[in-house]
Amino acid sequence: MTAYYDDLETRDPAERERTLMAALPGQVAHAQRASRAMAERLAGVDAASINSRAALARLPVLRKHELLEHQKARRAQDPFGGYSAIGWRGLQRPQGARRVFQSPGPIYEPEGTAGDYWRMARAIYSAGFRAGDLAHCSFSYHLTPAGSMMESGAHAVGCTTFAGGVGNTELQLQAVADLRPHGYIGTPSFLKILVEKAAETGTPIASLTKAMVGGEAFTPSLRDWLRERGIDGYQSYATAEAGLIAYETTAREGLVLDEAVIVEIVRPGTGDPVPVGEVGEVVVTVLNPDYPLVRFGTGDLSALMPGACPTGRTNTRIRGWLGRADQTAKVRGMFVHPSQVAEVARRHPEVRRARLVITGEMANDHMTLQVEADGPPDGLGDALASSIRDVTKLRGEVEVVPLGTLPNDGKVIEDARRYD
Numbered sequence: 001m002t003a004y005y006d007d008l009e010t011r012d013p014a015e016r017e018r019t020l021m022a023a024l025p026g027q028v029a030h031a032q033r034a035s036r037a038m039a040e041r042l043a044g045v046d047a048a049s050i051n052s053r054a055a056l057a058r059l060p061v062l063r064k065h066e067l068l069e070h071q072k073a074r075r076a077q078d079p080f081g082g083y084s085a086i087g088w089r090g091l092q093r094p095q096g097a098r099r100v101f102q103s104p105g106p107i108y109e110p111e112g113t114a115g116d117y118w119r120m121a122r123a124i125y126s127a128g129f130r131a132g133d134l135a136h137c138s139f140s141y142h143l144t145p146a147g148s149m150m151e152s153g154a155h156a157v158g159c160t161t162f163a164g165g166v167g168n169t170e171l172q173l174q175a176v177a178d179l180r181p182h183g184y185i186g187t188p189s190f191l192k193i194l195v196e197k198a199a200e201t202g203t204p205i206a207s208l209t210k211a212m213v214g215g216e217a218f219t220p221s222l223r224d225w226l227r228e229r230g231i232d233g234y235q236s237y238a239t240a241e242a243g244l245i246a247y248e249t250t251a252r253e254g255l256v257l258d259e260a261v262i263v264e265i266v267r268p269g270t271g272d273p274v275p276v277g278e279v280g281e282v283v284v285t286v287l288n289p290d291y292p293l294v295r296f297g298t299g300d301l302s303a304l305m306p307g308a309c310p311t312g313r314t315n316t317r318i319r320g321w322l323g324r325a326d327q328t329a330k331v332r333g334m335f336v337h338p339s340q341v342a343e344v345a346r347r348h349p350e351v352r353r354a355r356l357v358i359t360g361e362m363a364n365d366h367m368t369l370q371v372e373a374d375g376p377p378d379g380l381g382d383a384l385a386s387s388i389r390d391v392t393k394l395r396g397e398v399e400v401v402p403l404g405t406l407p408n409d410g411k412v413i414e415d416a417r418r419y420d
Contacts, residue, residue, distance in 0.1 A: 005157075006127040008259045009313045016315065020262055023287055025051050027178050028059075029086075031292035036092065037070055037082030038292060053273070056295065057264065059281055061271040063128055063297040065326070067241070068105045079108045086110050086290045094276070096290060101145040101240065109145060109240045112290035118145070119260055120153025123236035126256075127212035129183055130156025135209070136176060138164040138186030138194075139215065145240050146215060150185045153244075161185075168192060173203050180207035188213040188233065195229055203305035204295070217321060237321060239298055241291065242284045246318050251310040254317035263318070266305050268325040268337025268412045271295065276304045276404060279410030281325035299325050301410040327413040329358055331365045336392050338412040341369070344387045350374045351384075355406050356396070357414045365417065367396030372403045 013092065029047035031038040041060055050056055066093055071081035078084075078091055079100075087110070088094030111117050116218040116324060129135060135154045141147035141163055151161050162179055164172045164186070173194055184191050198205045211226065211233035218235040226233050234248040237255055245263065246255035257263050262285040264273050274280040282298045301324065305317040328337050330408035345354040353372045360366040369388060373380060386394040 003311065004313070005122045009122075009256075009315065011314060013308075013314050013316075014320045015026065016259070016298070020287075021051055021053070024056065024285070027050075027289075027292060028294055029286050030289055031294050034085035034093070034289070034371075035083050035292050036078075037074075038294060040082075042294065053262075053264070056262065056285065057266075058272060058275055059295050061266065061295045061297045062293060063326075064107070064241075064299050067296075068107050071107060072106075080110060083293065084110045084291055086112055091294065099145075099148060099150070102143050103145070103240050107240070110291055111145065111148060112288075114290070115154050116156035117290075118149040118152065118238065118243035119258055120149050120236070120238065120244050121156035122153075123234075123238070124150070124153045124159070124185065124212050124242055125157050126247050126249050127183070127236075128210040128232065128233035129154065129157050129159055129212065132305070133157075133159045133182040134162065134179060135159045136164055136172070136179070137182040138166060138172060138184065138185050138190050141165045149240075149243070150212075154185065166190070167194055169197055173197055173205070175199070176205050176208065177203050182207060183210040183212070184208055184231070185212045187215045188218045188226075188235075189216060189257060191226065191231070191233070195231070206230065208252050210234075214238060220404070235320070237300075237302075238319075239284075241293060241296055242286045242298065243288070245282065245284055245298070246320075248320075249309055249311045249313060253310060254305045255320050256309050256313050256317050257315045259315065261285070262287075265302060265315070265318070266297075267342060268301070268327060268410060269340070269342040272342075274303075276306055277408070279303045279319075279322055279408050281410070297325070303408075303410075322410060325410065327415070329368060329412060329413050329415045331358055331392075331394055334392070334394060336367075336394070336413065340391050341412045343391050344369065344384065345371065347387050348373075348380065348384060350380065352403060353406050354413060355414060357416055359416050367394060368399055370399045370401055370406060372406055373400055373412060374403075 074081045097110045101109045107301045139146035188329040189251045214236045236247045238244045244258045264283040265280040282300045301322040345351045350373045355370045357368045380416045381398040384398045
C-alpha cells in the first residue's frame with residue numbers, strides 16, 4: 001500500500017508554490033465575480049496582480065466574527081451574507097448547494113456538489129484508513145458539518161462508514177462490537193469514553209486499531225494512552241469554512257498543510273505575516289469556487305515549522321493548534337482589541353514586538369505595554385504611552401524589554417488579572 005494519498009504530496013516545493021500562485025489571481029477574480037461580499041471587500045483590487053504571497057498579504061483579512069456580523073446583517077436577503085457562490089432557489093445564486101449547515105453563532109456554511117468537498121480524504125488516508133475499511137464516524141451529523149465532512153472524505157478513500165453521530169455511548173459501543181469497524185473518526189475525548197466503557201463492560205472492541213481525531217486538542221498523553229490500548233490515533237485540523245487545513249503523519253512532527261490551501265501565519269489583530277517559527281493567527285485562502293473566501297482568519301493560533309516532513313511529504317508544516325487568537329479584553333469598562341495593540345506598535349517603527357499585559361483585579365485594572373524595540377529607548381516610553389491613550393482611550397504604562405524577551409506564544413493581550 002502506498003504511503004501517500006496522491007503524487008501531490010511529494011512534488012517539488014517550488015512546483016507547488018508556482019501552481020498555487022498561478023491559481024491565486026483566478027481565485028481572486030472569481031471571488032469578485034461570484035461573491036457579492038467578497039466583491040465589496042476586494043473592490044478596486046486588480047486580481048491579476050495578486051500573484052504572490054507578498055501581494056496576497058496586502059489584502060484584508062476576513063475574520064470569523066466579521067463573517068458572523070455580515071451574515072446577521074444580511075440574513076433577510078442571504079443567510080450566507082453574500083459570501084457563498086452557490087445556494088438554492090430564492091437566493092442570488094439559485095443553485096449548486098447540496099447541503100447547508102449551521103455552526104455556533106449561528107454561522108451558515110454551504111456544501112457544494114464536488115466529491116470530498118472539504119478535502120478530508122488526505123487526512124483520513126494519512127491516519128491509515130484504506131479502501132474497504134469500515135470507519136465508525138462519531139462526529140455530529142446534524143446542524144454542524146463535521147459528520148458530513150468526515151464521511152465524504154472517508155468515502156473518497158473508499159471506506160464504508162457507520163454514521164454513529166454523537167452521544168448514545170452504549171448503542172455506539174454495541175455497534176463497534178457487532179460491526180467490528182477497522183477505525184474510528186471523531187473527537188478524541190469520545191473515543192476515550194468508548195474505550196473506558198468497553199473495559200468496564202467487557203465489550204470487545206479489538207477491531208479498532210486506528211483513529212482520525214479532530215475538533216479538540218489531542219494531547220500526547222491521550223495519544224499514548226490510546227496506543228497502549230491498541231489504537232493508533234492521528235489528528236487533523238479543519239474548519240467548516242475552509243475544510244482541511246493540515247493533517248498529522250506517522251512522523252508526528254507537526255501537521256502537514258493540505259495541497260489546496262494557501263496558509264499564512266499573521267500577527268493577531270493584523271494581516272501581517274510573521275517569520276517562520278513565530279506564533280500567530282492562521283489565515284487561509286482556499287481554492288474553492290463554491291465558497292471563495294480570500295484570507296479567512298480562522299481565529300486559531302499556530303506557527304510555521306522549518307524543514308520538510310520526515311515521511312517524504314514536501315509541503316509546509318505547522319505546529320498544530322496552539323490556542324485562540326481573539327484576545328479581546330474589557331478594561332475599565334472598555335474593550336481593548338489586538339488590532340489596537342498592533343496600531344499602537346505600528347505608529348512607532350522601532351517597535352519590533354508588543355504585548356499588552358493586564359493585571360490587578362476587576363474594576364482595578366492596570367495595563368502595561370511591554371515592547372521589544374531597536375535602538376535606545378530614550379523617549380519611546382512616553383511616546384508609546386501617548387499612543388495608548390489615543391488609540392484605546394485608556395492609560396497604560398510602558399516597559400521596553402530586550403529583543404527576544406517576550407514569549408513566543410502568539411499573545412498580543414495577556415489578561416493576568418485575578419478573578420477570585
